[in-house]
Amino acid sequence: MGVFMACEREHLTKRIEERGLRATEARCRILELLHETHQHYTPEEMLEALRERGRPLSIATLYQNLQKLSETGLIARFVGPDGHTRYDVNTQPHHHLICKICGRMVDVGVTGPLGSLRPRALFEGEDLDSWRLGEIHLEFHGVCPECQARQADREKPTA
Amino acid sequence: MGVFMACEREHLTKRIEERGLRATEARCRILELLHETHQHYTPEEMLEALRERGRPLSIATLYQNLQKLSETGLIARFVGPDGHTRYDVNTQPHHHLICKICGRMVDVGVTGPLGSLRPRALFEGEDLDSWRLGEIHLEFHGVCPECQARQADREKPTA
DNA sequence: ATCATTGCAAACTGTTTGCATCAAG
């Protein structure tokens, strides 16, 4: 990973400047963090992660940059099921796989007959047929490998 | 609707007391609002709607009651795609149909082969096979009949 | 020299809490 960091930095600089923004330290470090980890950080978590990786950012600068980066389409803002605002480097449409134990969220695609799913009315008098339908966004819920292992640990020792 | 209001009130009272809460005016009025409209109100919107329907609730009382009602399972709290906390009388698992113009959200079921959908990894080294998969939650995005009409109005007059 | 960016502090929004008052069983 460290091997192509310098090259990454050049690439990032280009992508940032293409959008008419100055490629400052702060912006490069934010994008690096997101690209390297594929995680969906909250601003608070990002602040912490950036602090650990070297000199910290001011909270105002972080928010200002998250705003610029997302309004120029370099990152995507969304609100997780926990209600916290999070950011994703993956600006392509995609789905989410969410661990119901630890809350970890992974970007995924989908295989299967997505196109044949249709909404079905739950209340009388609701006219779904007149809606013009578009994209479907999926949330897969499950338990991640790490949390399965943790559950297994908790059961076996006593057996 | 007004016909079985009194009966509704009795029914609500019973449901509230079953959960060990006192069936106060405030609680009945909150549940009535949600049951009658099937809407997904934010606290702010609820305050406004309740004000219009008669004597207003204090904001603290509203929040306190939304907390009690959702922690006892009488209503469900969730965070909409706009990031606002919303409440739903439908505590059964269900999906959402969302108008991408006005943001209106309708509870729906689904028809089609939901069970044959599988998440697909988007990054190398991501091991989805070891996840234990559970429920899938769908968000159908589209344009509601009202917004389609509004769009049509905007186009035709000039033609 | 100019204009974007930074970062402090203050403002603001949505939500929760402490507490005195009030009302229901």
Next chain:
DNA sequence: CTTGATGCAAACAGTTTGCAATGAT
């Protein structure tokens, strides 16, 4: 009369903004 509910005001968390200092072109 005891316990839960109400509602004001204060506290709080997350986010945005005004503005002076700084940095990049």
